[in-house]
Amino acid sequence: MTRTVFTCGDVNGIGPEIAVKAFKKILKSKNTNQIIFACPKNVFEYYYKLTDAKFKFKIVDNQSSFSTSYLNVLLLPDTRTKLGYPTKVSGKIAYHSIIKSLELIDNNFADVLVTSPISKEAFSLAEIDFPGHTELLAQHENKNNFMMLFLSEKIKAGLLTIHSPISKISRLIKKDKIIKAIELINLTARKDLMIENPKIAVLGLNPHAGENGLIGNEETEIIAPAIKSLQKRFDVSGPFVPDAFWGNKTYKNFNMILGMYHDQILIPFKLLNFNNGVNFTAGLKLIRTSPDHGTAYDIAGLNKADESSILQSYKYAIKIFQNRNRSIAESKSN
Numbered sequence: 001m002t003r004t005v006f007t008c009g010d011v012n013g014i015g016p017e018i019a020v021k022a023f024k025k026i027l028k029s030k031n032t033n034q035i036i037f038a039c040p041k042n043v044f045e046y047y048y049k050l051t052d053a054k055f056k057f058k059i060v061d062n063q064s065s066f067s068t069s070y071l072n073v074l075l076l077p078d079t080r081t082k083l084g085y086p087t088k089v090s091g092k093i094a095y096h097s098i099i100k101s102l103e104l105i106d107n108n109f110a111d112v113l114v115t116s117p118i119s120k121e122a123f124s125l126a127e128i129d130f131p132g133h134t135e136l137l138a139q140h141e142n143k144n145n146f147m148m149l150f151l152s153e154k155i156k157a158g159l160l161t162i163h164s165p166i167s168k169i170s171r172l173i174k175k176d177k178i179i180k181a182i183e184l185i186n187l188t189a190r191k192d193l194m195i196e197n198p199k200i201a202v203l204g205l206n207p208h209a210g211e212n213g214l215i216g217n218e219e220t221e222i223i224a225p226a227i228k229s230l231q232k233r234f235d236v237s238g239p240f241v242p243d244a245f246w247g248n249k250t251y252k253n254f255n256m257i258l259g260m261y262h263d264q265i266l267i268p269f270k271l272l273n274f275n276n277g278v279n280f281t282a283g284l285k286l287i288r289t290s291p292d293h294g295t296a297y298d299i300a301g302l303n304k305a306d307e308s309s310i311l312q313s314y315k316y317a318i319k320i321f322q323n324r325n326r327s328i329a330e331s332k333s334n
Contacts, residue, residue: 001033001068002111002318005104006310007097008039009116011081012090013295014305019116020047021307022314023071027055033318034068036110038097042078050303063109074100083301086119091126094118098133102140105286112317114310115290119297120163131163134281137288145180146283149188150265150292151316152273156193157257157265158185158282169261173205173218178226178258185256186234188282191327192320198255201245202227202238205260209241223260266292275308278316287320289313 006022009015016039026035037044041059048057056070066072079093098118104110115133123130130136138146149158160181161172182200189198203209204223206216213220223239230236240250242259246268251257259265269277270292277292291309299305 002321003034003036003066003109004112004114004314004317005036005038005074005101005110006314007101007113007115008037008043008076008093009097010086010090010094010119010122010295011040011043011079012083012085012087012122013117013119013297013300015094015116015118015295016043016047017051017301017303017305018291018307018310020044020051020053021305022311023055024051024053025307025311026314027071032068034066034072034110036066036072036074036101036104038074038076038100038104040076040079040093041073043081044073046081050301063104063107066109074104076100084297086122086125086295086297088122088125091119091122091124091128094122095126095128098136102137102286112287112289112321114313114317115288116310117291117293117295119295133288133290134162137281137284137286141284141286143284145184146281147181147184147188149185149280149282150269150273151193151278151280151289152269152276152312154272155251155257155269155277156189156255157251157259157269158188159262159265160258160260162262164261166261170205170216170218173222173260175222175226175229178202178223179230181258182226182230182234182236184283185258186236189256192280192282192323194323194326195255197235199253200234200236200256200258201240201251201254202236202258203242203245203260203264204239207243209239275306276312277309278313280316280320287317287324289317289320 061075147158189195210219
């Protein structure tokens with residue numbers, strides 16, 4: 001049995017809706033896992049009715065009463081909603097849902113975390129000083145070496161930098177940072193995804209991957225030396241010209257990809273996987289996955305949101321949990 005806790009995300013976005021729609025499918029099947037939803041009661045009940053859900057649920061405020069027989073709705077205070085808009089209140093509720101979920105995991109009442117989309121603007125309005133889940137969760141574990149890793153059947157790709165402005169990216173490209181990122185992506189592939197000898201591709205930063213220093217020197221002075229220093233230990237190649245790498249479908253030749261910045265990975269990833277991709281926070285003890293999309297305020301409360309990505313997030317969280325347990329068992333037997 002795997003115990004999964006879902007957060008509600010921003011209650012003014014599609015988070016609660018896609019979660020409830022996912023529960024409809026999870027609980028309709030022969031479910032043997034425990035499902036927990038950290039959400040205000042009034043928000044849950046609104047989406048339960050809107051989506052015509054029929055599954056059994058129970059409002060709980062005591063972890064000892066969790067069950068596999070129904071959805072366990074972990075009680076959060078009722079809240080005001082303003083569908084379609086980031087607000088101070090929605091930021092606070094989203095944060096509270098994350099913290100309550102982390103308490104469950106820290107106290108061994110849950111195994112994995114699936115987070116619904118949040119709004120960075122709502123967090124800012126609520127004076128919560130984190131740009132996203134990834135940084136918040138890394139601070140919770142006091143970890144410096146972590147990564148946003150995007151998973152699908154077609155692509156598995158990580159980011160060297162996360163929520164950084166383009167104007168600052170070049171200053172963040174450091175040899176030791178790239179080395180640590182390649183080491184982490186290799187370890188994650190082996191332990192979490194059970195890819196025994198992963199082939200890793202590293203993308204360049206500049207157009208044409210710098211063209212031998214004519215369009216920037218990050219490739220020749222930083223990225224290439226970092227790759228070379230690891231080639232005796234890992235099957236790692238690059239730096240690749242980013243547009244050709246995607247356009248020529250070179251990505252199909254690799255198990256794992258490391259990109260230098262957010263949109264270099266997210267644009268092709270979403271074009272190829274939208275509604276089926278998963279965001280996984282690599283490098284943490286905590287197993288956390290989430291959909292590869294945002295709050296979609298424009299369709300909030302309209303019963304139009306697609307639950308495919310959060311459903312895939314749930315499946316990947318369980319798979320990674322099982323893979324880690326298998327790795328631990330194998331290491332003990334050896």
